[in-house]
C-alpha cells in the first residue's frame with residue numbers, strides 16, 4: 001500500500017529538490033545537501049520536522065507534510081510540544097488542508113492540476129475507468145468544474161500533461177480533455193439539439209405535474225431511493241458533492257434510461273442542475289450517447305459485472321439491471337443540417353468594455369493587448385443547486401479580480417443583459433467585446449445584449465471545432481495538429 005502511494009507526489013516548491021522515502025521518514029534533498037526531513041509514524045502523527053535555514057519560508061516544510069499525508073493516506077496529527085514557528089506552519093497547513101477541493105479560483109485549479117500531473121500519464125490510462133469511491137479520487141483529475149468555466153483552459157491542461165509525459169503516455173488524458181472541445185464544437189453546429197432538449201424538459205415537467213405516479217418514480221431516482229444500491233449511492237453523491245466519476249455517470253444514465261425507464265431528458269436536467277461542471281454540450285450529448293441517440297443504434301448498457309469490477313467490488317447489482325435493453329428510437333435530430341461555425345470579429349476602438357461570461361473566465365490569455373477600459377461579467381441566469389451556484393459565483397468573482405489586476409481596469413461586477421449598454425456608455429467605451437459563448441445559458445443571455453458585442457473566439461476553439469462535424473474518432477486524429485502550434 002505505502003509502496004504504491006509513492007508514485008503520487010505533491011508538486012515540488014523549488015527546482016532541483018528531490019524527495020527520498022524511507023519507512024517513517026521523508027527527506028527533501030537539495031543539490032548536495034539535505035534541505036529538510038520529516039519523521040512520522042503510520043497513524044500520520046508528525047514526530048519531528050526540520051528544514052535547513054537556507055530552505056526556510058520557501059514551501060519546503062509544507063511540501064514535506066504533503067508528502068507524508070500522501071504516503072500515509074491519513075490526516076496529519078502534530079505531536080506536542082510545538083514551537084511558535086512550528087505552530088504557524090501547523091496552522092497554515094491545517095487551514096489549507098481544510099479548503100474544499102473545488103475552491104472556485106484559478107489558483108485552486110492550477111494547484112489541482114499540479115497535484116494530478118504526475119498521475120496524468122500511463123497511470124491515468126490504466127486506472128481512469130475505476131470508480132474507487134468518494135474517499136479515493138487519485139486516479140482522475142477532478143478538474144472538470146475548473147475547465148468547464150475556463151478558470152483553466154483545455155489548452156493549458158493538455159500542454160502541461162504533454163510536457164510532463166510526452167505524447168504517447170499523455171495521449172489518453174489529452175483525448176479525454178478534447179472530448180469537451182469535441183462535444184462543444186459538435187453542438188455549436190447543431191444548436192437545435194439543445195433547444196429540443198430544453199423544450200422536452202419543459203414538456204415533461206408539465207407532464208409530471210399531471211401524473212403523480214411518474215413524478216414519484218423520478219423523485220425516488222433523484223433522491224437515491226430506488227433500491228438499486230449503486231444507483232442510490234451515486235444519486236446521493238451527486239447531490240451532496242456536485243460531481244461524479246465518469247464511469248458512474250455512464251452507469252447512472254444507463255440505469256435511469258433502461259432499467260428505471262425514465263425519460264433521459266429529466267436525468268440530464270438533474271445532472272445539469274447538480275453538477276459543478278454542468279456543461280450543456282458534454283452533458284446533453286453524453287446522455288444522448290448513452291441512450292443510443294447520438295451514435296444511432298449504439299447505446300451504453302450498464303452491466304452488473306462491469307459495475308462490480310470497476311467499483312472495486314463496492315457494488316454488485318446482479319439481477320437488478322435491464323441488460324437486454326434496446327437503444328431508444330431515433331428522434332431525427334441527427335438528420336437536420338448543421339449550421340455554420342462562428343467566426344471572430346475584428347476589434348476596433350481605443351476603449352474596450354470587456355464583458356466576460358460563464359463559459360470563459362480566463363480573460364488574461366484571451367484578451368492580452370486589448371485596450372480594456374472596464375470589465376464585467378454577464379449574468380446568464382443559469383439555474384442550479386446551491387453548490388453549483390456558489391461555485392459559479394465564486395468563479396466569476398475570481399475572474400473579475402484577476403481581470404481588474406491584469407488590465408488595470410475597474411470592475412462593474414455582474415450585469416444583466418439590459419444593463420450592459422449603460423455601463424459601456426458610462427465607461428465611454430468605443431466597443432463592447434465578449435468571449436464567444438457556445439450553446440447554453442450564457443449564449444442566450446449574450447443574444448439579449450444590444451448592440452451585439454464584438455466576438456472573441458479562442459484560437460483553440462477556432463482550430464478544433466471545424467473537425468467536430470462527425471464522430472470523435474475522426475476528430476481525435478487532429479489532436480496532434482491542435483497541440484503542434
Ligand SMILES: Cc1cc2nc3c(=O)[nH]c(=O)nc-3n(C[C@H](O)[C@H](O)[C@H](O)COP(=O)(O)OP(=O)(O)OC[C@H]3O[C@@H](n4cnc5c(N)ncnc54)[C@H](O)[C@@H]3O)c2cc1C
Pocket residue numbers: 128140141142143144145147148176177178179180183244245246247249250253271272275277278279280282283284286287290
Ligand atoms: C451522462 C454523462 C454526463 C456528463 N456530463 C458532463 C457535464 O455536464 N460536464 C462535464 O464537464 N463533463 C460531463 N461528462 C463527462 C465526464 O464524465 C466528466 O467530464 C469527467 O468525469 C470529469 O471528471 P475529471 O475531471 O476527473 O475527468 P478526467 O478523467 O480527469 O478527465 C480530464 C478532463 O477531460 C474532460 N473529460 C473527461 N471525460 C470527458 C467526457 N466524457 N466528455 C467531456 N469531457 C471529458 C474533462 O474536462 C475532465 O476534467 C458527462 C459524462 C456522462 C457519461
